[in-house]
Amino acid sequence: MEPSSSSLSSVAVKNSGKKRKSSALTAQDEAKRLKTGQEGEEVVECPPRLPRISVPPERLQQPITLNELTELLHYAALGKAGGIKQPSWCHLHHQRKVTGVNVVIVDGLAQSHFYKHYLSLQHLRARYSSRVTFTPSPNNVASEIFSNEVPKSEDSSLSHTLKENNDIPKALKNHPVITKFGTKRKGLTAYLLTQEEMIKKTYPVKGMPGFEEFVCTDSVDCVTDRSPLYGLDCEMCLTEKGNELTRVSLVDSDGNCVMDELVKPQNRILSYLTKFSGITAAMLRPITTTLRDVQAKLRAVLPWDAVLVGHSVNNDLIALKLIHPHVIDTSLLYRKEFGQRFKLKILAEKVLKRQIQTEEKNGHNPIEDALAALELAQYFIQTGPRQVVEHHLEDLWGYTIEEEVTDCASAPTPSLRFADILQTLGQSVAFFGKRSDVSLDLSNQRWHSSDKEVLAAFRRQTKSPFLSVLQFSSLADQLKGCVAHQEQQHQRLRAYLQNMCVVFAGPFPAGFSEREVKRLFCCCGPVWKIKMLPTPVRVCLPCVRILHVHAMVEFELLEGAVVALKTLNGLNLHGQSIKVQRPVDESLLDLDLTLNALMDDALNTTNLYTVKLKPTLAGCIKHSGKVNGHTLDPPCPVVASFKATKGLWPPKVNGKQLKLTTTKCALSEETVRETFGRFGTVDTIVLPAESGRRASHACIKFKNSEGKHSALRSSEDLWKEEYAICPSLTPPHLRSWVSMSAMGSSADVKGDDGERTHMHTSSQDQKMALMMGKLDRRLGKVFRSLPDCTLSVVLLLGCTSAHGHLPGLCFIEVKCRSGAEQ
Structure with missing residues (x-):
């Protein structure tokens, strides 16, 4: 017997009261969840x-x-x-x-x-x-x-x-249901359609073209295995604009009908499709309910974590012009080969042992169909895919499992x-x-x-x-064609990377040794290699030449070269200013861009490089200022007079004794953490791992970038504590x-x-x-x-x-x- 308009309304009214009560409880639980022990305080999720x-x-x-x-x-x-x-x-x-x-x-x-x-x-x-x-x-x-x-x-x-x-x-291993869902029993979330599957199967998805005017349900982003299932089914008729909704039915997880509404199509009806829909002109004549009314009622009835179940339910959602992200489609649970689908009538008969959509009835009953889809999904979830296939392999998929005789020893x-x-x-x-x-x-x-x-x-x-x-493989294929160039390229790559760690310094007075150059530049970071470059210079008298000494200093770390350029450039030795500069080379023309990129590298955003200066040297060298826009203070050369004593350079800087041979500064994790912890939470401190050597430099990793920037803003104060710093540049996975x-x-x-x-x-x-x-x-x-x-x-x-x-x-x-x- 088809429901009258009054009975349909009474069902909706009766269940709306339950819904309001349920919604009130849900809101109360949500409010409790957001409260802490102290009244009025909200928990930040x-x-x-x-x-x-x-x-x-x-x-x-x-x-x-x-x-x-x-x-x-x-x-x-x-x-x-x-x-x-x-x-x-x-x-x-x-x-x-x-x-x-x-x-x-x-x-x-x-x-x-x-x-x-x-x-x-x-x-x-x-x-x-x-x-x-x-x-x-x-x-x-x-x-x-x-x-x-x-x-x-x-x-x-x-x-x-x-x-x-x-x-x-073997008959089950390649079965479409087993291939898709495996053999184990899982919760309902394992059978939800993914967004990719919904797009492929033309489900209404928010943001996809063609669904701009569709209404979204008030659904949470994620559901759980305890979320409630709701069976849904709709009937349509043919209008001037195509198929339009004429009836919608919804049943809850207990099988109770919570909504059954007749709907008046907006456009002129060409065919009621009574054979399939069961809808007649007499049934729709007194109906004033519109699609918008039904959408509003569905949004009110469905809980926030509801999962909709239906058979080819994409058609129902399109008829409702409704977007709901959590869906189980029974036509895709009980899978056939090559994308074919079982009819709901067949599944209900074979699995639920129930007759629906029989010829004696005038059209489909959407309540009956929604309930059948719901029970099919519940059975599949509770039974598990393997048992479902084994129990219905013959009556649904049309073949049986032949017993395989195997020797246990040779399994x-x-x-x-x-x-x-x-x-x-x-x-x-x-x-x-x-x-x-x-x-x-x-x-x-x-x-x-x-x-x-x-x-x-x-x-x-x-x-x-x-x-x-x-x-x-395209790059490898092209490089194989020029083996000679490939070898030359590797050599030039090594030279380019080494160039970035090199500075040239001088002129030093005659007699200034490689050992003394190394001791001077080690204050900026570990030195890899030094090469002395003596250069004779002719002065006034034709026979008189003065030997000016320059040096090429190669640091182990890129930061060492940067600190040397900012601290030692302009230092005066024996009344003569030395210049510290990078190699003049075409390959380094974009070096500033590279340095900026290295500072912003994802691996360096929270990292800081520091060296511990020798006390006397720290007092003599003026603190320098910026590394590619990062404030450290502008350089100001010191005027220092060095006097030769027994051929050793230099015993004094600005009148202060500079003990290059005896003064050693060592960093420890405790002292570094204590010094830099005031700028922000220090995550890790990396000290050089060479055995038998005292650490003079360290890489500090803060919990966030603000700690690093706070330390850079305080670089002048750190200089007074004999620390020179700069943003990390060398990638941390490279020792040098x-x-x-x-x-x-x-x-x-x-x-x-x-x-x-x-x-x-x-x-x-x-x-x-x-x-x-x-x-x-x-x-x-x-x-x-x-x-x-x-x-x-x-x-x-x-x-x-x-x-x-x-x-x-x-x-x-x-x-x-x-x-x-x-």
Whole structure:
């Protein structure tokens, strides 16, 4: 019997009272949740804890191997529940919230390429918060990622899952339901449609074209396994504008009808579709309820955490012009092969043992259909996908399980390969790159001839694979064609990086030794090498020459060169001012831009460099001021008179004794923390690890950037305490810039010092810079296309040259939602 308009109204009125009471309780609970023990105080809700990666400072100075990288990938994908321990070299926080793993492998590039073209790689240097040196591997890295075996753990849930999967008959392993949902029973949130699936299946989604006029329900962002299910079904008729809503029914999780409304279409009706909808002209004649009225009632009836259930419920939401983010579609739970769907009538008959939509009835009953969809979803959730398939394999999917006779002794051992385990757990894996020997099923490989095609194929995926590996090989292919240039390029890269740590100083008076130069410049940071450059200068008399001595000072750290330029330039020795400057070289014309970029590097935003000056020297050298716009105070040269005593320079500075041979200043973590803790919370302090040497410099990492800037503003006060500071520039994963090319000594670079000061930018260099910029943009597009909470790894593989291995570089970041990044 079809309901009259009065009975429909009474149902709505009766349930609206329950809804108001429920809403009042919900609001009261929410108010209690926002209160603390003290009346009137509101709790500031913390943002959701998102996964993030951190690497201890001391571990940053050591390269990682391919095995150590796979440690991280295994833990990110499987976690402690899979019996995997935290990686030995880093820490992944909140691993359970990781939604996927993506690795981009860049062939042919080394760590030195990144720093040579640092300004061109804006995405890489700004986006990734962790950067670690990578030791080149002789093996196929992509293949190793897929085939590397996961450590075996008998007590983990992963082991039990593998054993259970080994017992699953072959007929079930590739079943569409098992492939999608696995075999274990899960909560309702495991069966919610993702936003990507809703977009693909034409569900109304906020922000998508075509749904601008749709109304959104008052729904929370996240629901839980305890959230209530509501069955929904609608009936439509044909109007001048197409199908329009004529009836909507809603049942709660107990099967009670909480809403059943007839709706008057806005446009002229062409057909009531009575055979299917059950709607007649007589039924709609007295109805005045509009679509807007129904939308308002639905928003009032549905709780904030409601999950809507229906059969092809996208059609119902489109008819309602309603957007609701949390949906379970029974036509996609009980899956068929090749995307085909069961009819609701068939599912109700075979699973619920109930007859609906029978020929005796005039059209469908939406209350009956909504209840059937609700019970089908509840049955699926409570029973679990494997049992559902086993119980209804024959009557729904049309085939039976044949008993397989197997010898227990010869039963296959479950594969521990990473890719196999993920697929066993129902997770997808894929490789995108050039055709190569990758240990992965061909069905999961996408081969392309260029990086552009690899990127396009990956972005075309409607849903990102849980584990995806992309291999960009274009740069490597182009570099292979010019082996001689490649070798020369590596030499020039080493020279360029060394140049950034070099200063030239002088003239020093005759007799000023290399040892004394080193002692003078060590106040700015650890010195790698000094080379004396004697220069004879002719004066008035033809036969009289005075020998002026200059020196080339190469620091271990870029900060040492910066501090030397700001503190020692203009120092007067024996009435003669010395000049400290960088090499004059075409390759360093953009050095100021590079320094600014390094200061803003994601790895340096909270880091500060400091050196402890010798007490007498600190009093004689005037505190200097700015490093690329960061205030330290302008330099003011001191006039110091040095007098030679027994050939040793200099015993005095401005009349003060400068004991270069005996005065030693040492930093300790306690003194540094005590001194700099007043500017902000100090996270870590990194001191040089050389045994037997006292630390004269340190890198300080504050909890936030404000601590660093506060210390920079107080640089003059710190100078009085014998501390010189500047913003950190050297990436923390590098012990020294020179260490990147330590495989070959300076002598290995042809024309060492001549090459150092006469490098030029060739057409090959310019071409390489353009290619690196294009690579960076492609990497940015890959990152932006990843789902939130995906672990993203970019791997520069490194190279092998005549001088040995050139180390690669590993970039690591967890993509977080906009505005919620930690």
